[in-house]
Amino acid sequence: MELDKNGALVRTWADNSQLTSQLADISNFPVTFRVSVPSESGLPNADVLIQAPPDYAQRTNVPLLVYVYGGPDTALVTKEWLLDWGTSLVNRWNIAVARIDGRGSGLRGVDSAFAVNRRLGTVEIEDQINVTRYLQQSLPWLDSNRTCIWGWSYGGYASSLALARGGDVFRCGIAVAPVVDWRFYDTIYTERYMDTPANNPQGYFESSLLTEEALESFRGKRYFLVHGTADDNVHYQHAMLLSRHLQRRDIYFEQMSYTDEGHGLIGVRPHLYHAFERFLRENLL
Numbered sequence: 619m620e621l622d623k624n625g626a627l628v629r630t631w632a633d634n635s636q637l638t639s640q641l642a643d644i645s646n647f648p649v650t651f652r653v654s655v656p657s658e659s660g661l662p663n664a665d666v667l668i669q670a671p672p673d674y675a676q677r678t679n680v681p682l683l684v685y686v687y688g689g690p691d692t693a694l695v696t697k698e699w700l701l702d703w704g705t706s707l708v709n710r711w712n713i714a715v716a717r718i719d720g721r722g723s724g725l726r727g728v729d730s731a732f733a734v735n736r737r738l739g740t741v742e743i744e745d746q747i748n749v750t751r752y753l754q755q756s757l758p759w760l761d762s763n764r765t766c767i768w769g770w771s772y773g774g775y776a777s778s779l780a781l782a783r784g785g786d787v788f789r790c791g792i793a794v795a796p797v798v799d800w801r802f803y804d805t806i807y808t809e810r811y812m813d814t815p816a817n818n819p820q821g822y823f824e825s826s827l828l829t830e831e832a833l834e835s836f837r838g839k840r841y842f843l844v845h846g847t848a849d850d851n852v853h854y855q856h857a858m859l860l861s862r863h864l865q866r867r868d869i870y871f872e873q874m875s876y877t878d879e880g881h882g883l884i885g886v887r888p889h890l891y892h893a894f895e896r897f898l899r900e901n902l903l
Contacts, residue, residue, distance in 0.1 A: 625662035679761035689772035691724040720745025739825035747784035768792035782835035790840035790901040846879030
């Protein structure tokens with residue numbers, strides 16, 4: 619799909635209609651549909667992609683897992699073929715999985731992309747929280763008391779902030795390899811969006827997970843922090859800083875460190891996803 623600067627459709631290059639038709643004949647395959655959530659910012663509506671059990675409309679109290687990335691100019695709500703761990707959970711556990719593209723996301727026009735300029739960790743997190751709340755209130759088959767959020771890399775940063783700031787919305791959160799303070803991430807990425815710490819000190823302060831306000835927001839939350847010790851993208855330093863600050867404040871959380879594993883945790887995927895599922899069984903189901 620090609621969109622103009624305002625997010626309006628210009629032309630459709632491919633819509634996967636043949637594959638969609640074939641999948642419709644598989645009775646137990648998760649149903650995928652989109653929801654457009656009104657924006658109060660004057661920018662294009664937030665887009666939501668939901669995977670749900672085939673009989674979701676006849677169900678009540680369906681738990682919701684929100685998968686977030688949220689990095690600048692990226693998009694999760696597309697026509698791309700989707701078959702992943704979340705799809706498996708929908709099929710096995712009869713939960714719903716949602717992906718949300720709000721302000722800062724790609725494929726939504728220039729104004730939306732620049733909404734996070736010099737202010738990462740602000741409006742893109744607000745949209746994850748507010749759109750999830752909208753889904754809880756508008757979809758009667760969802761259980762509003764059982765919603766978790768998870769993400770990896772920038773998504774781990776986003777899931778951490780969303781859990782901390784949206785405690786009335788999210789029951790639990792998983793963060794894999796999260797950035798916790800942009801001063802400690804590589805400059806080619808960080809300064810592209812945030813400028814330098816010297817030129818934007820307030821932006822760096824407000825985006826950090828290490829402020830007193832942010833740290834205290836984790837108190838009483840069900841939080842699972844995961845990181846590989848050999849991560850050369852988001853260095854293990856980030857997880858250590860966050861865990862140290864939480865521990866010194868006697869704020870309980872769960873943590874899994876993978877020795878000599880990099881950013882993708884490629885060598886421990888079975889253990890990783892089993893750890894995810896144990897946490898979700900205890901806190902979401």
